[in-house]
Amino acid sequence: MKKGSIGVNLAVIVIFAISMYPFFVMLVSAFKHQMQIYENPWFFSVPFYFDNFRSAFKQIANPIVNSIFVTAMGVAVTVVASSTAAYAFARYSFPFKNFFYTFIIMLMMIPGFVILVPQFINIKDMGMYNTLIGQAIPPAASYTAMGVMLMRTFFEGLSKSLYEAAEMEGAKDFRIFTGIVIPLSKPIIATVAIMSGLQIWNNFVWSLVVTSGDKVMPVILAITTISGDINQGDGVKLAGYIIASLPLLILFFMATKPFVSGLTQGAVKG
Structure with a gap:
């Protein structure tokens, strides 16, 4: 092994x-x-206190369920809206096609705090304040622009012969979309799902604005209220942070391969 390679590897480590x-x-x-924690903050100490995790879980169990529901709903809306819009842009020609696509992509440039108040007013007027659906829909709409951009590039990279063969067999657009495009697009769908799911799960500001009380509180807010007795101290809070991160870690490790593949293929037209 070359000295330069050894140096690079050591630097990376x-x-x-x-x-x-x-x-x-x-x-x-x-x-x-x-x-x-005070006596030895940098390494393990014995005995281990697993009651930190039990105490933290009791306080955030229901918020975790709320966050899972909100994230699943938001991801579903994002994926469905992104895939259908991207398919239309990739497959069809219609007036002002490029204008509409550019307009959608421009939505990614708008800072979230600019639309925070209008979104809150709309959600409140529609009776969705302090509800799970009210937490899911606006973020999902915001992340759809990113999904359209990634999915359109991916769809355009699919072989045109697949579409032509399906049309020759008499398949209609819906059949082509659900039977051919979607099965071949699992990597980019996984990418959009993970990226949007991560953002929705960690959306602290919107959750803080659109919820009140404990009934529909998501875990991103609940972890700020975790507390233990005087002996447990900060250990309970740290245990809560770990528990709250587990659903996303599990999702990511289950979908690492399609996520990386979709991110690469969705960014560069093949």
């Missing part, structure tokens, strides 16, 4: 270790009581 160490500290501190 050092950077990775520095980047991951704060997460390591959070993980080990979640198993500690407050005095252990």
